[in-house]
Amino acid sequence: MPPGILTLAADKATLSPANTGFMLICSALVMVMTPGLAFFYGGMVRVKSVLNMLMMSFISLGIVTILWVLYGFGLAFGTDQGGFIGWDGHFAGLSGIGLTELWGATTIPVYVFAVFQLMFAIITPALISGALADRVKFTAWALFIALWVTVVYFPVAHWVWGEGGWLFELKVIDFAGGTAVHINAGAAALGVLLVVGKRIGFKKDPMRPHSLPLVMLGAGLLWFGWFGFNAGSWLGNDDGIGAVAFVNTQVATAAAMLGWLAYEKIRHGSFTTLGAASGAVAGLVAITPACGAVSPLGAIAVGVIAGVLCAMAVNLKYKFGYDDSLDVIGVHLVGGVAGSLLVGLFATGGVQSKAKGLFYGGGFEQLGRQAIGVFSVLLYSLVVSYVLAKAIDLVMGFRIGEDEEVAGIDQAAHAETAYDFTGAGGGTVGRLGEALTKKVNA
Template structure:
């Protein structure tokens, strides 16, 4: 009886503070998807703005429903062979008690599943930036549904699900370097290799139409990322969540500086687009690493990511793949950098006692990180390309050449982002204004 009493006393109980904190974090992560929409929307040409916004927003609808029906069960249910999960009681979320706690935590299961739902929504939206200007909206919506089912849900289980092969191997991914960013970046590369380049790639100017919109989107992403990262510890009773919050800010600032310095040396100017892209690269890189490194390590992770991602975005011109908005250069490369640097900068004083090479731990963790990184990268790249190929050969992934040239917004959504017909005031009048009549009494003879 004494042991039973002890076990009951040691069992976690619901924490109102942690529950409230996690609900706020979930809302912050949800905000990242509209933030991403604005970030991408400002980077495209005027004629593609609405399509870019919609490619992110539609994920909010599709993935939410799939997550409720079966996605949460596949990602976090009972493990099967280290590859996938399943729990029939979670199908439709109809057999979950309101006060039932998530495994070993002090927050309700409902809170954990809605937090993870926001991750699942954001991840396919990240892919959309690589496909700007040329993908049918219906094909994109179907791609999202197929992709999260056969790629995201299984990979989330590998990395975060109890029994997942990467989880059991000891791969560290605090908040999604592999499951979110490498996964999305590799998928983007797989799809663009199938559907091909935009008309005019490397010939026509394809500059961002609204840099203020880009900066607004980057700011919303940066703000939401605190929930994305700090919330992934599912509370802050031991200070690890606070460490992640600090490291998120520190790494992002370092990445902005690293990107801008590279840009100034390489191209001769400090650009707003570079500042925004640098911020995102730092956020991506610290996502897997922030719970394992110190603030000084976070500076190193951010600065390295800022420089290397800035260099990587130019690879599309060298190798000829049309990654429209640099999803590969920022999310894939940034995710790889952040994940692998754990093997060097892990202090053993954060989320676990794992130490990296620079802290006396050797290369053991680095090789584990390599297994996680390249396992997810290869799976996502190949399966995403197969999904895109099947869609491309059946319903067709791309709009027609005429529709792409004229503008995908009008073709796919029957709308335009900006109505210029009212510019200048007078052009918007709907009734004719009579011309002024000269006053004959004031006529001056020649």
């Protein structure tokens, strides 16, 4: 949510059925992004880990929803307490809110704002899961989600979007989550990786995606849902700013996909479907903080820069030896940092606020604000996530056993497998299915 949203109305606001309906639709679109992320990640892992990867996203829908209702909304968006956290007793349990009570000076009910923000809170820890594929206990992961959203996501959301939050008051521009969502999740992924360690066979065994069609489906759902993520973050569209965010989302995503593919062709000689999907996601990540500050031409620049930078960044794990299974750091951390800093270069001063970037005559002021927002969130999330993961590891162990990891986490954690090839028929077909099952599980 952009700075200044609470001061839009000159007169006392009244409930707008149009904006309320629009925001409910946007909330549903953002909810779809979490299953979309599950498919995106699920297609990228080996077949013996598909169900676990799906469940690592789906469990966030359950845990975060309950915590958000109990206290999360109050911590993130309640009355400011010193710039670092919020609290309002009547937000606890969402029990003291009137049916038509409006959120600040907007024209939508508090309930609508709360459910829209809930969907952001759900997908953020789910993003972290891609870095940990194949090797963590499901119970440890579930506990980590509960602790992480409580001590990392809820406070950081208040810093960035809550009235009185210290980054909000500093006028850091984060339209829809470059810092609070993507940098937050990417830094957390790195923190947990430092505790959990590498997969067995990292850099030795082939760990190719088992289903690229599933990856493309997930990327498509993310792209579709992201319009609600970004365009909805202005909490209405009476002034057309949400429409600009929508256009910029499409433009930057397309540009990033092309940038990633161009880099891939030059570097590796091929245009891959995985590169197209990853490039699109990189563009979505990078434009998220900037979509209400830049022009469509600026969105092209943001997209191309992010696509190339993220394509380069995914190879860093092999150079530095950290096993970021599905490139959460390379795409979400790097893309979030790039998009947030590029606001300081390409902000036109004519969309969500009057703040101008360096290339539009604004000097270094906004770039400096963006840098403070980027690195404060990055460091806080990295350090606290490491501490949480270390504590869980000491108490109950974060990682599954070696035999379970080699055999496949799906069977060990969920007593299921994603595909039953032997059920396709008997005779030659059945034997072929058994052989294929053994091969893909290898």
